[in-house]
Amino acid sequence: MDKTLRMRVGVQKSGRLTDNSLDLLHRCGLVYSRAPDQLICYGENMPLDILLVRDDDIPGLVIEGACQLGIAGLNVVEEHRLERLSRGEPGGLEVLRNLGVGQCRLCIAAPEGVAYEGPASLEGKKVATSYPFLLRDYLRRNNVEAQVVVLSGAVEIAPKLGKADFICDLVSTGVTLAANHLREVETILESQSVLLRTTMEVPVVSEEWIQRLIRRLDGVLQVRESKYIMLHAPRAAMKEISDLLPGSEAPTVMPLEGRPDKVAVHAVCPEEVFWETLEALQSAGATSLLVLPLEKMLP
Ligand code: PRT
Numbered sequence: 464m465d466k467t468l469r470m471r472v473g474v475q476k477s478g479r480l481t482d483n484s485l486d487l488l489h490r491c492g493l494v495y496s497r498a499p500d501q502l503i504c505y506g507e508n509m510p511l512d513i514l515l516v517r518d519d520d521i522p523g524l525v526i527e528g529a530c531q532l533g534i535a536g537l538n539v540v541e542e543h544r545l546e547r548l549s550r551g552e553p554g555g556l557e558v559l560r561n562l563g564v565g566q567c568r569l570c571i572a573a574p575e576g577v578a579y580e581g582p583a584s585l586e587g588k589k590v591a592t593s594y595p596f597l598l599r600d601y602l603r604r605n606n607v608e609a610q611v612v613v614l615s616g617a618v619e620i621a622p623k624l625g626k627a628d629f630i631c632d633l634v635s636t637g638v639t640l641a642a643n644h645l646r647e648v649e650t651i652l653e654s655q656s657v658l659l660r661t662t663m664e665v666p667v668v669s670e671e672w673i674q675r676l677i678r679r680l681d682g683v684l685q686v687r688e689s690k691y692i693m694l695h696a697p698r699a700a701m702k703e704i705s706d707l708l709p710g711s712e713a714p715t716v717m718p719l720e721g722r723p724d725k726v727a728v729h730a731v732c733p734e735e736v737f738w739e740t741l742e743a744l745q746s747a748g749a750t751s752l753l754v755l756p757l758e759k760m761l762p
């Protein structure tokens with residue numbers, strides 16, 4: 464393959480997003496080898512290489528065109544975009560897809576026992592965060608003047624150390640906040656892992672491969688929740704059974720050899736099939752129910 468036509472996707476080297484980002488690329492058909500401490504993994508069957516970097520560097524690498532695509536948390540992408548806008552530079556990033564993993568929220572949290580009655584309670588207070596641009600943007604939108612204390616880590620202990628009155632940090636389960644006697648009082652941003660590219664003029668290495676990867680990714684994202692359901696149904700109950708099949712528009716209906724009163728029904732359900740649905744289908748007369756996971760799907 465011609466080296467000059469290769470493109471790169473920026474992925475977190477080691478952290479919460481690494482495994483699920485690499486897994487997504489693998490599900491899109493990318494075969495690559497990965498050695499310990501290697502910064503670039505070369506794709507063996509696509510002109511696509513993986514650049515392994517710190518998540519905070521991914522938006523910048525994508526904007527500059529060092530990577531054509533990147534996978535990072537929306538929190539990191541938005542912080543970078545706002546930072547650029549504050550310097551009068553264009554945001555420069557486009558979110559192509561939400562990837563449905565790495566979910567968390569950027570929250571303001573208050574120490575237990577400290578009153579909070581809305582954003583006005585932050586007026587004149589110190590708020591510690593690693594996301595100063597997202598926090599300042601929130602404060603500005605709510606007409607609040609507060610002092611933003613920028614910390615690169617261990618934000619949750621800032622109130623205990625007397626460095627801040629409140630914090631603004633990422634939360635997923637909330638266990639860390641609880642362990643530090645803090646409670647969530649506002650959500651500034653709902654975040655998840657996203658696929659991004661630049662809106663700046665950079666040499667596009669292979670638009671065709673980018674579009675192809677996105678189509679495959681759509682297929683992967685679509686089947687993640689989807690199931691293939693198979694069952695036998697009395698012809699007389701077909702209407703009721705079709706209505707019960709979650710999200711399926713037109714099931715495939717086939718005759719059953721030697722059973723004129725019955726049919727076999729196959730359907731792709733674009734959402735989870737719950738036990739309750741199977742029980743309802745059974746009550747409607749369905750038998751031999753099978754639910755299978757899907758691996759790949761194209762329209
Ligand atoms: O080294 P590098 O800079 O690449 O990694 P990092 O340390 O900056 O990032 P990392 O791996 O911790 O997180 C990468 C991304 O994962 C973040 O930018 C978010 O998009 C996403 N993510 C999802 C999270 C969390 N969930 C999360 N819980 N990032 C951080 N946390 C923190 C949270 O702030 C708390 O301190 O994890 C701790 C546990 O959270 P609780 O609420 O479950 O207790």
Ligand code: ZN
Binds near residue numbers: 517518519
């Ligand atoms: Zn980071």
